[in-house]
Amino acid sequence: MELPRLGFVALLCICAQGTSPPNFVVIFADDLGFGDLGCYGHPSSLTPNLDRLAAGGLRFTDFYCTSPVCSPSRASLLTGRYQTRSGIYPGVLYPASIGGLPHNETTIAEVLKPLGYATAAVGKWHLGFGQNGTFLPTKQGFDEYLGIPYSHDMGPCHNLTCFPPDIKCFGQCDIDTVLVPLMHNEVIKEQPVNFLNLERAYSDFATSFITTSAKKKQPFFLYYPSHHTHYPQYAGQEAAGKTSRGPFGDSLLEFDNTVGKVLASLEENGVIHNTLVFFTSDNGPSLIRMSRGGNAGALRCGKGTTYEGGMREPAIAFWPGTITPGVTHELASTLDILPTIARLAGAKTPPVELDGVDMTEVLINHGTSKREAMMFYPTDPSENFGLFALRLGKYKAHFYTRGSTLSSTTPDKECSVFATLTAHDPPLLFDLEADPSEHYPLGPSGETDIPALLERIKKVKKQFEASMVFGESQIGKGSDPQLQPCCSPQCSPKPHCCQC
Numbered sequence: 328m329e330l331p332r333l334g335f336v337a338l339l340c341i342c343a344q345g346t347s348p349p350n351f352v353v354i355f356a357d358d359l360g361f362g363d364l365g366c367y368g369h370p371s372s373l374t375p376n377l378d379r380l381a382a383g384g385l386r387f388t389d390f391y392c393t394s395p396v397c398s399p400s401r402a403s404l405l406t407g408r409y410q411t412r413s414g415i416y417p418g419v420l421y422p423a424s425i426g427g428l429p430h431n432e433t434t435i436a437e438v439l440k441p442l443g444y445a446t447a448a449v450g451k452w453h454l455g456f457g458q459n460g461t462f463l464p465t466k467q468g469f470d471e472y473l474g475i476p477y478s479h480d481m482g483p484c485h486n487l488t489c490f491p492p493d494i495k496c497f498g499q500c501d502i503d504t505v506l507v508p509l510m511h512n513e514v515i516k517e518q519p520v521n522f523l524n525l526e527r528a529y530s531d532f533a534t535s536f537i538t539t540s541a542k543k544k545q546p547f548f549l550y551y552p553s554h555h556t557h558y559p560q561y562a563g564q565e566a567a568g569k570t571s572r573g574p575f576g577d578s579l580l581e582f583d584n585t586v587g588k589v590l591a592s593l594e595e596n597g598v599i600h601n602t603l604v605f606f607t608s609d610n611g612p613s614l615i616r617m618s619r620g621g622n623a624g625a626l627r628c629g630k631g632t633t634y635e636g637g638m639r640e641p642a643i644a645f646w647p648g649t650i651t652p653g654v655t656h657e658l659a660s661t662l663d664i665l666p667t668i669a670r671l672a673g674a675k676t677p678p679v680e681l682d683g684v685d686m687t688e689v690l691i692n693h694g695t696s697k698r699e700a701m702m703f704y705p706t707d708p709s710e711n712f713g714l715f716a717l718r719l720g721k722y723k724a725h726f727y728t729r730g731s732t733l734s735s736t737t738p739d740k741e742c743s744v745f746a747t748l749t750a751h752d753p754p755l756l757f758d759l760e761a762d763p764s765e766h767y768p769l770g771p772s773g774e775t776d777i778p779a780l781l782e783r784i785k786k787v788k789k790q791f792e793a794s795m796v797f798g799e800s801q802i803g804k805g806s807d808p809q810l811q812p813c814c815s816p817q818c819s820p821k822p823h824c825c826q827c
């Protein structure tokens with residue numbers, strides 16, 4: 328085994344029974360807002376297992392994803408780089424998209440593979456399918472994959488009748504696409520997928536992966552990006568109708584049940600003291616779904632926007648015996664997960680421009696974050712506009728603001744699609760510690776030395792933007808209906824014949 332680089336890591340390895348490098352479980356919720364979990368203050372959510380993680384682990388208050396929509400946020404988590412570099416913009420990938428996460432990007436799985444890790448992904452991929460499934464997880468460092476390769480509303484609504492009394496899909500799904508497939512590695516197992524059994528299939532897959540790896544004494548990395556709590560919400564027998572929050576609450580409970588099963592499996596296999604479990608969410612709540620759309624708590628707006636509600640997320644790091652329970656107000660991001668995992672495993676970071684920083688100190692010693700700033704790109708980043716907002720320390724500057732369809736329906740007019748692109752020069756400034764809801768812009772009469780602050784922000788922005796090389800847009804490559812996953816490739820007429 329490679330010698331740990333730091334004294335305290337060496338100490339940990341001794342405490343952590345034996346010499347095997349740590350395992351990693353990354354759990355990623357979908358469209359789950361800052362205010363949706365019990366441990367983040369939601370009054371009617373039932374999240375006992377996530378609450379248990381928070382009580383026994385480190386809960387973040389100032390944790391950010393990199394995009395207010397799915398695909399770009401996932402690209403950043405897995406690569407430690409802003410989506411502008413990998414080209415996962417504008418918007419999200421679709422079943423027929425030609426592009427996907429470029430193969431020359433290095434994922435966390437690819438960072439760990441050379442050290443002998445077993446790697447598996449289960450759930451919503453959403454980083455491309457492509458010609459012959461060339462962008463699937465098995466082509467990006469994962470030994471195994473079970474899941475739907477994109478959002479489950481990217482297909483005709485079907486089988487979503489789990490809520491008594493027999494409520495079908497809420498709202499609309501896509502109609503001119505293939506039925507939603509369930510894939511094992513590169514093979515379609517079911518089309519359409521059965522949503523009522525899906526979570527059970529996922530938790531069985533996850534726990535059997537943990538058990539197999541632990542029995543072989545092989546270190547492992549499990550990536551579980553859930554479909555919950557994205558619209559349209561579903562839940563199987565164990566969770567349907569079991570919460571007072573309605574379908575959103577039921578789908579969240581079903582997700583939480585899986586978290587519980589994963590924890591139980593880590594315990595049963597005796598690896599819980601040698602495993603870092605990290606939980607967060609891909610972007611803010613889809614407020615367009617109203618009461619089924621999640622909740623940003625005290626934060627402004629939600630999905631689709633660069634206000635706090637769009638990109639600040641619940642996050643929990645859990646590693647009993649190694650992470651002391653508590654709450655941290657340090658600034659951190661999904662970008663920091665790759666460098667942190669690399670450091671803890673003793674792996675090399677990829678030889679690319681990384682935007683993430685190692686947050687081991689924050690996790691293990693409740694230390695200070697190396698991250699001083701967080702950048703906010705809109706759903707359609709461009710070199711022309713650059714950053715929409717920048718957080719430096721406790722201050723956030725908005726250079727542009729814009730509402731979003733995905734955040735319409737709230738009483739706050741700035742969140743709505745009718746709040747069109749507005750440039751702010753000088754930028755709108757907020758003190759996020761005094762005013763996390765971004766209600767009261769700082770003015771010249773306050774205590775802050777605004778000219779000096781603006782000068783610092785300008786410098787950080789300029790330096791960052793000079794380092795940003797936009798990758799070729801993968802989503803801009805467009806789509807080809809023939810690329811949609813189909814269990815009966817020669818059938819006709821497509822897409823409806825793709826049913827097996």
Ligand SMILES: *[C@@H]1O[C@H](CO)[C@@H](O)[C@H](O)[C@H]1NC(C)=O
Pocket residue numbers: 429431432433679798799
């Ligand atoms: C991947 O390849 C593209 C196209 O050749 C290039 O522009 C990009 O910089 C490469 N990315 C990395 C991380 O090497």
Ligand SMILES: *[C@@H]1O[C@H](CO)[C@@H](O)[C@H](O)[C@H]1NC(C)=O
Pocket residue numbers: 458459
């Ligand atoms: C995809 O698979 C088909 C059939 O196996 C093959 O003819 C084609 O060349 C493949 N395309 C790519 C881009 O790999």
